[in-house]
Amino acid sequence: MNIGLIAHDAKKNLMQNFCVAYRGILSENTLYATGTTGRLIEEAANLNIHKFLAGHLGGEQQMCAQLEQNQIDLVIFLRDPQNPKSHEPDIHKVVMLCDIHNIPLATNVATAELLIKSLGRGDMEWREMYK
Numbered sequence: 001m002n003i004g005l006i007a008h009d010a011k012k013n014l015m016q017n018f019c020v021a022y023r024g025i026l027s028e029n030t031l032y033a034t035g036t037t038g039r040l041i042e043e044a045a046n047l048n049i050h051k052f053l054a055g056h057l058g059g060e061q062q063m064c065a066q067l068e069q070n071q072i073d074l075v076i077f078l079r080d081p082q083n084p085k086s087h088e089p090d091i092h093k094v095v096m097l098c099d100i101h102n103i104p105l106a107t108n109v110a111t112a113e114l115l116i117k118s119l120g121r122g123d124m125e126w127r128e129m130y131k
Helices: 011-021 035-045 060-066 088-100 107-122 126-130
Strands: 002-005 030-033 049-051 074-078
Touching: 002 011, 002 035, 002 060, 011 035, 011 074, 011 107, 030 035, 035 049, 060 088, 074 088, 074 107
Parallel strands: 002 030, 002 074, 030 049
Antiparallel strands: none
């Protein structure tokens, strides 16, 4: 499975901790992340990640291009709803594209854990048929 990882600045540490905790499951999949988030995850969890540009430099747009082609199977987007970003339209586009293509999306760590545990049990195999 192809997993997209995005985290706003205030959530990057949480994303690192999440990836360390679920390294076993994540390492069995192909990971994509916006630039800074990807680098931090690689350093903390020792995972191989295909890194796009930093989110504010177009990384979220690059992720959206993958979503538009239905090439990402699951997205974990730990966002900071209390501090709006200047690139807010890109955030909404990620959510919209996940809805259009039936791509499971977590925007908080509680939902991310449910999706990762589901992935670990093999419950996400339906994505292969959906594509």
